[in-house]
Amino acid sequence: MILTVTLNTALDITYRVRNLTPHTSHRVTEVTERPGGKGLNVARVLAALGHEATVTGFVGGTTGRVLREQLSRTTGVVDALLPIAGTTRRTVAVVDATGDTTQLNEPGPAVTPAEWSAFQEAYEHLLADASAVALCGSLPQGVPVGAYAGLVRAARTANVPVLLDTSGEPLRRGVAARPDVVKPNAEELAELTGSHEPFRAARDARRRGAHAVVASLGAEGQLAHTAEGHWRATPPRRLRGNPTGAGDSAVAGLLSGLVERLPWPERLARAVALSAATVLAPVAGEFDRAVYEELVGQVRVTGEASAA
Amino acid sequence: MILTVTLNTALDITYRVRNLTPHTSHRVTEVTERPGGKGLNVARVLAALGHEATVTGFVGGTTGRVLREQLSRTTGVVDALLPIAGTTRRTVAVVDATGDTTQLNEPGPAVTPAEWSAFQEAYEHLLADASAVALCGSLPQGVPVGAYAGLVRAARTANVPVLLDTSGEPLRRGVAARPDVVKPNAEELAELTGSHEPFRAARDARRRGAHAVVASLGAEGQLAHTAEGHWRATPPRRLRGNPTGAGDSAVAGLLSGLVERLPWPERLARAVALSAATVLAPVAGEFDRAVYEELVGQVRVTGEASAA
Numbered sequence: 001m002i003l004t005v006t007l008n009t010a011l012d013i014t015y016r017v018r019n020l021t022p023h024t025s026h027r028v029t030e031v032t033e034r035p036g037g038k039g040l041n042v043a044r045v046l047a048a049l050g051h052e053a054t055v056t057g058f059v060g061g062t063t064g065r066v067l068r069e070q071l072s073r074t075t076g077v078v079d080a081l082l083p084i085a086g087t088t089r090r091t092v093a094v095v096d097a098t099g100d101t102t103q104l105n106e107p108g109p110a111v112t113p114a115e116w117s118a119f120q121e122a123y124e125h126l127l128a129d130a131s132a133v134a135l136c137g138s139l140p141q142g143v144p145v146g147a148y149a150g151l152v153r154a155a156r157t158a159n160v161p162v163l164l165d166t167s168g169e170p171l172r173r174g175v176a177a178r179p180d181v182v183k184p185n186a187e188e189l190a191e192l193t194g195s196h197e198p199f200r201a202a203r204d205a206r207r208r209g210a211h212a213v214v215a216s217l218g219a220e221g222q223l224a225h226t227a228e229g230h231w232r233a234t235p236p237r238r239l240r241g242n243p244t245g246a247g248d249s250a251v252a253g254l255l256s257g258l259v260e261r262l263p264w265p266e267r268l269a270r271a272v273a274l275s276a277a278t279v280l281a282p283v284a285g286e287f288d289r290a291v292y293e294e295l296v297g298q299v300r301v302t303g304e305a306s307a308a
Numbered sequence: 309m310i311l312t313v314t315l316n317t318a319l320d321i322t323y324r325v326r327n328l329t330p331h332t333s334h335r336v337t338e339v340t341e342r343p344g345g346k347g348l349n350v351a352r353v354l355a356a357l358g359h360e361a362t363v364t365g366f367v368g369g370t371t372g373r374v375l376r377e378q379l380s381r382t383t384g385v386v387d388a389l390l391p392i393a394g395t396t397r398r399t400v401a402v403v404d405a406t407g408d409t410t411q412l413n414e415p416g417p418a419v420t421p422a423e424w425s426a427f428q429e430a431y432e433h434l435l436a437d438a439s440a441v442a443l444c445g446s447l448p449q450g451v452p453v454g455a456y457a458g459l460v461r462a463a464r465t466a467n468v469p470v471l472l473d474t475s476g477e478p479l480r481r482g483v484a485a486r487p488d489v490v491k492p493n494a495e496e497l498a499e500l501t502g503s504h505e506p507f508r509a510a511r512d513a514r515r516r517g518a519h520a521v522v523a524s525l526g527a528e529g530q531l532a533h534t535a536e537g538h539w540r541a542t543p544p545r546r547l548r549g550n551p552t553g554a555g556d557s558a559v560a561g562l563l564s565g566l567v568e569r570l571p572w573p574e575r576l577a578r579a580v581a582l583s584a585a586t587v588l589a590p591v592a593g594e595f596d597r598a599v600y601e602e603l604v605g606q607v608r609v610t611g612e613a614s615a616a
Contacts, residue, residue, distance in 0.1 A: 015400075015412055022328045022404070025411040062377065066370045092323075092400060094412065096330070103333040104323055104402065 001078070002046050002255055003130040003160075005123065005151065006039030006057035008108045008140045009081065011067045012285070014093045020102050032283065035071045036091060038136035038165060038248050041285055045252035045274065047076030048287070051259065054078040056126055058119065058140065060109055061087025082122055084115045086140075093244070101244070111142035123151060127158040131259045134163045134251055135179075139170050148174035155179075161258055164210075165251050167191065175209045181258070182210040183251055189215050198223050199230075212264075214254060214271070216247055221272050221299070226264055231303030233268035235276045236295060245285030249274040269299040309386070310354050310563055311438040311468075313431065313459065314347030314365035316416045316448045317389065319375045320593070322401045328410050340591065343379045344399060346444035346473060349553050349593055353560035353582065355384030356595070359567065362386040364434055366427065366448065368417055369395025390430055392423045394448075401552070409552070419450035431459060435466040439567045442471045442559055443487075447478055456482035463487075469566055472518075473559050475499065483517045489566070490518040491559055497523050506531050507538075520572075522562060522579070524555055529580050529607070534572055539611030541576035543584045544603060553593030557582040577607040 016030035043053035059067060059081040067088055071079050086109020094102040111119075127133065133155050135148050148170050155162035156178065163181040164174045167188040175182055175192065182205060186198055192208070195201040202213040202225040212226035221234040250271040257267030277292035278285065324338035351361035367375060367389040375396055379387050394417020402410040419427075435441065441463050443456050456478050463470035464486065471489040472482045475496040483490055483500065490513060494506055500516070503509040510521040510533040520534035529542040558579040565575030585600035586593065 015414070017412065020330045020410075022330065022410050023406070023408040026413065028412055028414045031414050062374045066374075069370065092412075098331070100331040102328075102330050104325065104336055104400075105334065106323075106336045106339050 001052040001054045001129055001131065002043075002259060003054050003056065003126050003133040004039035004043045004046075005133065005135045006037035006055060006137055007111075007119075007143055007147070008138050009035070009037035009040060009057050009059055009064070009067060009088055010108075011063050011088060011090045012036030012093070013090055014095060016095050018097055020094055020096045033070070034285070035067045035074070036285075038251070039134060040071070041245050041248035042134050042136060042251045042255070043077045044074060045249050045287060046256060047074065048289070049252065049256050051256055052076065052078070054080050054126060054130070056080040056082065056119075056123060058082055058084045058086075058109070058111060058115065059088050060084040063090055064088035080122070080126055082115070082119050084109060084111060086110055099242070101242075108138075108140040111140050113142070116143055116147075120150070120154070124154055124158070127155060127160050130160050132161045132163070132255050134165065134255055135174070136165045136248070136251065138166065145169050146173045149177040152177035152179045163251060163255055163258075165247070175205060178209045178211065181212045181214060181254060183214045183216065183247070183254065185216045185247065186218070189213075214250075214268070216250055216275070218243070222250065222268055222275075224264060224268055224303075227306065228264055229303060229305035231265055231268055231301050233265070233272045233299050233301045235272055236298035236300065239276050239279045241279040241281070243279050246275040246278045248285070249278040249287050265301040265303070269296055269301055272299045309360040309362045309437055309439065310351075310567060311362050311364065311434050311441040312347035312351045312354075313441065313443045314345035314363060314445055315419075315427075315451055315455070316446050317343070317345035317348060317365050317367055317372075317375060317396055318416075319371050319396060319398045320344030320401070321398055322403060324403050326405055328402055328404045341378070342593070343375045343382070344593075346556050346559070347442060348379070349556035350442055350444060350559045350563070351385045352382060353557050353595060354564060355382065356597070357560065357564050359564055360384065360386070362388050362434060362438075364388040364390065364427075364431060366390055366392045366394075366417070366419060366423065367396050368392040371398055372396035388430070388434055390423070390427050392417060392419060394418055407550075409550075416446075416448040419448050421450070424451055424455075428458070428462070432462055432466070435463060435468050438468045440469045440471070440563050442473065442563055443482070444473045444556070444559065446474065453477050454481045457485040460485035460487045471559060471563055471566075473555070483513060486517045486519065489520045489522060489562060491522045491524065491555070491562065493524045493555065494526070497521075507533075522558075522576070524558055524583070526551070530558065530576055530583075532572060532576055532611075535614065536572055537611060537613035539573055539576055539609050541573070541580045541607050541609045543580055544606035544608065547584050547587045549587040549589070551587055554583040554586045556593070557586040557595050573609040573611070577604055577609055580607045
């Protein structure tokens, strides 16, 4: 199975309203609710691609209970979340007639030192059965800033390929622990390296320790710097839609490609097509399978393999 | 016990944010959550005043389960809510640094004809032990618009004094069934009677069937038209604060006064003081007991009793 770690899970709520006007009252016309946090989104896409996915991380309180109930109805995703005393956060995305989103994010729970220790132990047990692991998203309060570095090292010790998708100081420290893949967006990459030129920044991120760097460039696709070569993958046409979850779908594409031992150009084509099929899907964070299958053959990948 | 009916219960969530700016992302700094819907608020104030309160109405889904859990921790309030297949709504109040509120109200559940029948039966059983009943708030989908008229008649048949606090067509039909008290605000009263002059409108509402009409005039207090006379009650000073729940506290004041057989001027003084103590409380919908006890003796009541 492929393991995904989400230390800061969330219940993602989407409200549709006509027009969001501060200091007035709104009738919500549509409510959707789903288990969230980046690793949970990645696992859902992996399951849709036919991979067995197990999710771990923290969950707690009444919102945590609702999240687990909904997760139990998601085919192909196994719940290995650890219960904590704190309460899982909700995120509320208010979408109005413009199609734009106003986001309200509850603070996450605080994790105790004992809970963090218990997680590390459970994580090592889960690694024993994992063919790959993705470490996804922000860290909740109480988890040390070097947490991902430790989890990367544990995965490498267990010989499990590890992908890291986070930002800021947790990314900086995590990269130094030499993960197999990091997947920053252009902004995260610039914050890590100080360079706003993605190709140069990706190369620099590799020097800092990551074996492969896949930078997402939004609508322009993705750029990969790896030991096997460097490539750029571009969707066949300009896409308009909701980018929520597009990065998580890309992670699922990269991870499934890694486990299936696809060559890098094919992994990137899959990641870009999944990402595009997520942007184009009517429901935020879901991907449109027909669109994915149509696009995956049309993604343009350019670049070159390194000399062996 | 005093019975309160809330057909459209809600889980009331309050988010504090710095500044609500549409189409941007916000960190919520504080989350509070409590069982809501007008009758539940009334019951909580009744319990705080030392009265036994029982709440009934509909509850369902995961939000309904959270609501009941929280209600079970409310001392003095007995849960006689009826489970339904639909899901109880949430309301999200976003309070920013201006102190103003942006409200997002989920649609309520749809109630089936069988659920509505089951409720009417349960309600008649509950009336047997009730010293008074309050019918509060909007009607969920699936409940007939004449619902309150039927519940008023059942209460009168059971010899239980009944207060109706709703608006629009359910109020219009409910008034015709001759409730003991209706408590519209100035706007609801104008909608019912066509008159924007509260004294005249309250008199007209009595002619339409209500035995007593108590109109809330916001910061200016309350006005009562009853068979025993007509009065006006004014808080001792101008109040600034959050009016959420002020009307529900007033209903609790009127109902407790009715059950304790207080003369009308004392009932009104209590209702106005509770309402003011709710506006002044730091938490929306709670009342400040010290403020209530200070104000209740200072409310100015003018008017006259009818000739016997």
